[in-house]
Amino acid sequence: MKKRYVLEVTAAALILAAAGFWYLGREERLPQEKQSLRIGVALYRGDDPFINNIRSKLEEKAKEYEKATGIKIVLEVEDSKDNQNTQNSQVDRFLSLGYDAICVNMVDRSVASYVINKAMDADIPVVFFNREPVEEDMNRWERLYYVGEDAKESAVLQGNILVEAYKEDEGSLDLNGDGKVSYVLLEGESSHQDSLIRTEWSVQTLKDGGVPLERLTGGIANWDRSQASALMEQWEEQFGDSIEVVICNNDEMALGAADALERAGNTRAVKIVGIDGTPQGIEGLKAGKIYGTVQCDSEEYAEVIFETAVAEALGQNVQEKIEFQNGKYYQCRQVALTADTLP
Amino acid sequence: MTRRESLTWGVFGGLLVILYLLSSTDLIIKEKKVEIYPVSVVIGDVTDDYYVNFRKGVDQAADEYNVDVSFITLYEEDDPEEQMDLVRREIDDGARAVILEPLDSVYAMQMMDGIAYGSPIIILGGILPSEQVMGAVTTDKQESGRKLADAIMEENTPDIPVYVFARTVQYGSTGEMYRGLADCLTENGYTVVLCEKSGTDTYRKVIEGTVYPGNGRAVVAALDPFSTAEAAEIISKSPVYGNYISGLYGVGTLPSVLDQMDKGIIRGMIVSNEFEMGYLCVQKAVEAIEKSGKREQIILDSYYIEREALRDQAYEKILYPID
Numbered sequence: 001m002k003k004r005y006v007l008e009v010t011a012a013a014l015i016l017a018a019a020g021f022w023y024l025g026r027e028e029r030l031p032q033e034k035q036s037l038r039i040g041v042a043l044y045r046g047d048d049p050f051i052n053n054i055r056s057k058l059e060e061k062a063k064e065y066e067k068a069t070g071i072k073i074v075l076e077v078e079d080s081k082d083n084q085n086t087q088n089s090q091v092d093r094f095l096s097l098g099y100d101a102i103c104v105n106m107v108d109r110s111v112a113s114y115v116i117n118k119a120m121d122a123d124i125p126v127v128f129f130n131r132e133p134v135e136e137d138m139n140r141w142e143r144l145y146y147v148g149e150d151a152k153e154s155a156v157l158q159g160n161i162l163v164e165a166y167k168e169d170e171g172s173l174d175l176n177g178d179g180k181v182s183y184v185l186l187e188g189e190s191s192h193q194d195s196l197i198r199t200e201w202s203v204q205t206l207k208d209g210g211v212p213l214e215r216l217t218g219g220i221a222n223w224d225r226s227q228a229s230a231l232m233e234q235w236e237e238q239f240g241d242s243i244e245v246v247i248c249n250n251d252e253m254a255l256g257a258a259d260a261l262e263r264a265g266n267t268r269a270v271k272i273v274g275i276d277g278t279p280q281g282i283e284g285l286k287a288g289k290i291y292g293t294v295q296c297d298s299e300e301y302a303e304v305i306f307e308t309a310v311a312e313a314l315g316q317n318v319q320e321k322i323e324f325q326n327g328k329y330y331q332c333r334q335v336a337l338t339a340d341t342l343p
Numbered sequence: 344m345t346r347r348e349s350l351t352w353g354v355f356g357g358l359l360v361i362l363y364l365l366s367s368t369d370l371i372i373k374e375k376k377v378e379i380y381p382v383s384v385v386i387g388d389v390t391d392d393y394y395v396n397f398r399k400g401v402d403q404a405a406d407e408y409n410v411d412v413s414f415i416t417l418y419e420e421d422d423p424e425e426q427m428d429l430v431r432r433e434i435d436d437g438a439r440a441v442i443l444e445p446l447d448s449v450y451a452m453q454m455m456d457g458i459a460y461g462s463p464i465i466i467l468g469g470i471l472p473s474e475q476v477m478g479a480v481t482t483d484k485q486e487s488g489r490k491l492a493d494a495i496m497e498e499n500t501p502d503i504p505v506y507v508f509a510r511t512v513q514y515g516s517t518g519e520m521y522r523g524l525a526d527c528l529t530e531n532g533y534t535v536v537l538c539e540k541s542g543t544d545t546y547r548k549v550i551e552g553t554v555y556p557g558n559g560r561a562v563v564a565a566l567d568p569f570s571t572a573e574a575a576e577i578i579s580k581s582p583v584y585g586n587y588i589s590g591l592y593g594v595g596t597l598p599s600v601l602d603q604m605d606k607g608i609i610r611g612m613i614v615s616n617e618f619e620m621g622y623l624c625v626q627k628a629v630e631a632i633e634k635s636g637k638r639e640q641i642i643l644d645s646y647y648i649e650r651e652a653l654r655d656q657a658y659e660k661i662l663y664p665i666d
Contacts (some may be wrong), residue, residue, distance in 0.1 A: 036436055059390070063418055072436060074413045097411055098380070 015239040036072035037313045039306075040094030042087050044131065046079030048223065049252060050279040051105060051130065051298075058103075059301030064229040065310065068182040073310075079219050084108045091115050093132045095122040100313035103305050108191065113137050116144060120254035120290025125312035132193050137327055143312060143325060147304050149296045150331040157336040158198070160293035161273055162245060166211045173211065176245045176266055181211050182244040184235050185218030186228045195318050198249045198275060216242060221253045226254030229263075236264045246272040253283025258289035277337060285339055292338040301332045378508035380440070382628045383413045383433035385460050385514060387446040389420055390593075393568040396551055400621025401442075405492035421511055429452045434462045440477075440628035442467060447514040455610045464630035465624050468516050470640040478627035478638040482615045484516045487536050487645040488523025488566075492531075494647050495562055501532040503589055504588050505562045506549055508570040510540050517566045520594075524564060540570065547577050553587040561588045566610070568595030571612070596662050604650055615645040618664035 041058060042053050062073040076094070079119055080087035084107040094102050095118055101121065104126055106112055112133030120127045125143035132138075132146050166173045166181070173181045185203075188195035199218075206213055216239050221228035228248065235243065248254040254274030262272060276283055277295025284290045304322055308330075311318045325332050344352075378633050384401060391414055398414065405412045415429055423446040430441050441460075444467040445451040455464070455473040461479040470479035497507060505528055512521040512597060525535045538549050553561050563578075565571035570601050571593030578584045578591060590610035593600060596617055623641055630636025652658045 059416075063416075066417060072432065076414075 004077065006093065012115060021338055026227070034071065034100075034314060037073045037101070038076065038099045039309050039313065040091070040099045041075060041077045041093070042090045042102065042104045043077065043079050044087070044105045044107045045082050045270065049248065049280050050276045053298050054129070054302050054305070057298050058306055061302050061306040078319055080107050082107055084111060084277075087115055091118060095119065098122075099124060101125045101127065103127045103129060103309055103311035106131050106133065106239050109133050109193065110191065112302060114141075116140055118142075118276050121122045125309070127312075129301070141318070142327070144223055145308050145318070145330070147301060147308070147330045147332070149194075149301070149334055151194035152201045153331075154194070154257055154294045154334055155201030156196040156298070156333060157294045158200045158247070158273050158292070159209065159292075161338060162247075162271065163209030163211060164210070167292070172269070173271060175270070176241065178245045180210060181206075181216040181244055182239075182242050183238070183247055184216050184232075184243055184249040186231065186246065186257060187218060187220045188223045188249040188253070190220055192223075195249055199247075202243070202247055221256065223252055225255050225256035225265060227251045228253035229259045230256075230259035232257040233264065236260055243270055243302055246270060249274045250273045250274055250286065251269065251278045251290070254290045254293070255284050256323045258284060262289075277335075282337070282342070285308055285337060285342065288339065292336065294334050295337050297333040297335075302321050304330050304332070370632035373432075377409055379409050380409050380629060380632050381413070381438050382440045382442065382625065383415055383430075383436075384427060384442040384482040384624070385415045385429050385433065385444070386421045387417070387426065387444040388569075389417050390628075393588055393595065393597055394617075394621075395598065396617035396661075396664055397621040399625075400506045402621075403618070404622040404629075410625055410626060410629060412625070414661065417446075421446060423514075427451060430464070431458070431460065434460050434544050438462055440465060441562060441625045442628055443459040444468060444472070445515070448613045449514065463628070465627045467620065469518040469622055471518075476630035477589065477638050478636070480620050480623045480627065480643070481516070481640065482620075482643050484519035484643045485523035487594075487613045487615075488525075489527045490529035490645065490647045491564060491594075491613050492522075494525045495564060495590070495592060496531055496533070498610070499562050499589055501534075503560055503562055504536055505564055506535040506536045506538050507545055507564050507566060508540070508549075508574055509566040510569060512537065512539065516564075520566050524566070539642075546570065546574050549585050550574070550577050550588065554583060562589050563591045565591070565593040568597050568600060569593055571609070572600050572603075575600060575608045576608070579603060579606065596646050599664075601653060601662060605653055607650065609627050611644050611647055611649045613647055614658070614661060615643055616661045617665035618661070619643060 043055060046052060059075060062075045066073050078090040080090060087107050091102060091104065102124060104115055106128060111130065113125060116137055121142050127145045127147060129147040132148055136145055138146060163172060168272040171177065185199060187199050217235055219231045221231055221247040246257045248257060251274035254272045257272050274290055274293045277293050281290065281293045283292055307321055308318055311321050319327060322330060365372060367482050401412055404410065408532060413433065417426055426446050430443055433441055440463045442465045449472060450464050451539060453475060455475050460475055464475050466476055467478040467610050468479065468481050469618060470476060490534055507524065509517050509521060509523060512518040527547060528535050538545060565574045574591055577587055591608060593612045595612065600609065604612060627636065648658055652660065
């Protein structure tokens, strides 16, 4: 009898102890509510107006979120100054300091594997933006995302700006009335995924729209205003009044082309079109320096980057908040703008 | 296996174990643990756009002293209460020291008198008489104001009024600079008109006013980087305003503002070594955390420069520090 009693007490004690351990373990497994989040942002170049605009919007989003939720957001933004090694070190620093998420605008999108390897080891999610890593890299982990804009859509919208102008008045593009619209082309970096697509589809849209095109020349100005300006200056000397349209892969290069024409005293109504709709581009549109641009919704762009980083950092289901294509890709809205259609 | 062989194998085995312990564990060779100090920088602005060189200095020191820096901007402009709330939030959140650029020194003092924040505070500005403040890095703002006044007087006459642009001169370092400038100018017979920013077009209206008939030429002295940048942009975008403004004088080392000076829009500027300020603030914060330094106020020089100085080696490090 006594032996049975001892056994029963021991069994009860064991059950109680097991229950206690289970409860304690459960307490540990419950996600602790985070009161602050650290998000690292690595930019390929801080002086790129489009990227800088996204950066400002990200900072605004962080403040709005802090105010609304009381969760402190430390947003650390680093400028890689167009150097992949510098960016790698910045990412290393973010990871070693235990940031909750990182947002990376790659300098060289073809070497994203370094960032991905490190992030996977540290189990820290990555939101890439503007410069899309190759598909093989993106498919390596479920906590990788890309936010950008559809390059083909940008180009088609850009092409349509000119097609509509031509349909309204052929002479507005064919300035010398020779039956051809002679254009020059300013392209972004050859390594950027959007550059080739923008060029190809912009020209294709013009052709499809029935605009008789003649390409005079083209060159790579690396998204940069001063490089575009220098190229345009050469072309202005070389082709003079033959240039009727300047197609640019972004607004900065469009503004650079306008600067060159202004310096050369060219007052002909050469139509210059850009893409991005940066604040500087919109100013240029208002001032009549450029004829049209395609504006990317930078509010949405920044919001998606920020929301994704925060949701991942908090362990929430990102797909429930944002609709990613293939669970990874988000393309922001775009709209074509001319001085007449400015809001 | 002979006894000798067994002994040899045993020694080899032991060696392997020792090698493993040496290379893969810290049982024998202790790995030096690096302590990282979390430090927050609470500035007096809603954006860090005007702190480019200062941040470079902060980052440089952070790398050298193993500091994890959080750079905190305000939600609203000119809100000292919110600023001190942020200081408390940062310390509650684990900051071992806070570098503070107080918007209102008097209010900051009152708060520090009433609350023990628990972490040392380094002031970017004049030192405050509080035990919680362990150091300060600043320039002599009144002296800067006087230097600016001297430059204005050298190139202009007392019959031309001096419009002073500033976000606010009620408190903070801009207020000290204004007192230095205004005292010096009024003592020498100049008319000083204070134009504190009260709306988006305050400065534009003042500059436009100089063009109207009856009004004459004027000098503009901007006392903070924000006002300098805005005034320069207004003047540069008009073909007319430049004819009525005898000279625009400003403050800061912002690249866009330096560019405006290079273009001749800004006549001259007061600059200081903001990189060094950032560096020293972090250095003082680390000393305060480690309790190794003394409580002190470091006063850096300020300089009046004109366009030619942009390419002068003596100022190159101050204006364009390499990060």
